[in-house]
Amino acid sequence: MPIKFGTSGWRGIIADDFTFENVRLASAGIAYYLKEIGARSIIVGYDTRFMSEDFAKTSASVVAAYGIEVYFSQYDIPTPVVAFEILDKNADGGINITASHNDYMYNGLKFSNKTGGPALPEETKRIEEITNQIKENKEKIQITNFDEAVSKGLIHIFDKTNYFDNLRKMVDFEKIREKRLRVVYEPFFGTGRRFLPPLIQDITDFEMIHGVRDPLFGKLHPEPIEENLKPLQEAVLKKQANIGISTDGDADRFGFIDSDGSFVPPNIILSIIYHYLLDVRKLKGNVVRTISTTTLLDRIAHAHGFEAIVTPVGFKYIGEALFEKKAIFGGEESGGASLQGWLQEKDGILIDTLVLEIISHYGKSLRQLMNNLFERYGTVHNKRIDFSFSKELQSKLMGLLKEYIIQNKELLAVTNINELDGLQITLEDQSTILFRLSGTEPKMRIYLEAYSEEKLNKLSHFAIQILNKAGGLSEN
Structure with a gap:
C-alpha cells in the first residue's frame, strides 16, 4: 500500500500498514525532500502511543543517515510543542510520530515544514512521489x-x-490567578499531561484525571468530543468546578465542559x-475558518467591520492565513485553533488556558x-454526524451524492x-449541510x-435521507 498523507499526515493501523518498514520508507522520502530544498536540520517528536518512541528513533536514524541534523525529544511531546521547537531551534521542519485523536490501534507520521505548520499539499505530494520512486526502484x-x-x-537529544x-506572553495568567478557578483537566493519557x-x-x-501514560488510552477514544468526555463531566460535577478542560492525545485539540456539566462545542468556543x-x-482583524x-x-x-476567510478542511490552510497576517484568529469545528503571532499549528494548550483567561x-x-x-449576533x-463506509464505496460516494443532489436540486430546495x-x-432558509470524506479516518462526516x-x-433527518437515497451507509 503506497504511503499517502491525508489532512494531517500519514496514519495507519500499527503492524498492518504502520510498520517499521514503512516508517523507514516515509522517513527516507522526507530526507530526500529536505535535501532537495537545501534543508539542514529537523525536529523529531512522538506521542504516548504504543512504540511511538521506537518509531521516532527509527525515523530519526534514517533522516540522520542522509545527512540531516536531528533534534530528538527525550520525552513524549505535544504537536504544538514540536511546532514551537521548529521555530525556536530554527529547524527546517519536523517529524512527529502521532495519530492525534485516532483510536489506540493507529499511529501516524506527521511532517511539518519550517514554519512549524502542517506541510502543504504540494510538499506532501512531492514526498509521496519520492517514496513511490524509492519503492519502485527497490532502493536500499x-x-x-x-x-x-x-x-x-548527528542526533541531539x-x-x-x-x-x-x-x-x-500569549495568555494573561494573572487574570487566572486572581480568580483562583476550580479546574479539572482531561489529557486522555496523552502528551498534554506533562x-x-x-x-x-x-x-x-487544579485536578487532573487520566494523567498517566497509557498507550490504550484507558479504552477511551482520545478525542475531546462530547461522547468521550463523560469522565470529565462527572469530575467537574463532583468537584463543583468552574470548568473542565481537555486536550486530545497529542494536545493540539481542545474540549470543554461547563460548570453545570454540559459540553460546550468547539464552534461556540x-x-x-x-x-x-x-x-x-x-485586536483588529479577520477570522479564518x-x-x-x-x-x-x-x-x-x-x-466589527471584518471578514471571515473560508478554507478547505485542514489546519495547514488556517495556519497559512495566520502566518500571512490575513487574520488574527483561526479555527476549525474539530477543536483546533491558534492566534496570529503564535504558531501555524493548532494548539489545545493555548486554547485551554486562553479560555480560562476569558x-x-x-x-x-x-x-x-x-x-x-x-443575544448580540443571533442564534446558531x-x-x-459520522458514518462508516467500505473502501469500495469511498471512491464513488461523493460522485453519487453530487449526481443525486443536482438531479433533485429543486425538490430538495437547494x-x-x-x-x-x-x-x-x-x-x-440558509441552513447548510456539508458532506465530506474524512482525511484521517475511513468515515463520511456530515456537518x-x-x-x-x-x-x-429536522435537518439531521433530511441529510441522512439524502445520503441513503444517494448511496447508503450505516451510522457509526
Missing part, C-alpha cells in the same frame, strides 16, 4: 544506529523547551474567543457567554452548491448548521 534505505548517531553529534515562557499542569496548577484549584479578542483585547466551521464567526466579524475576565460560565453571543446550532471541500448545500434546535433536528 540508509539508516544509522541511533546511539552511535547521538555520540557522533533535548529535554527542555522555551514553550512555557513564550506561551505566558505540559498543561505546570502552567496552571499553582494558580488554580471559537466564537467566544474571537469576540473576546475584538471586544476586550481590542474551515468550510465545516460555524458561520457565527462570520457574523461576529461582519459586526471566563476569569467576565466572571461568567461558558453557557452564559454563549447566550450573550446569541451545529451538529456533526439554493447553492459549494465544492470547496466535499459537497456543501445551502437550503432556502449541519441551522438557526434553531428544532430545525437542526
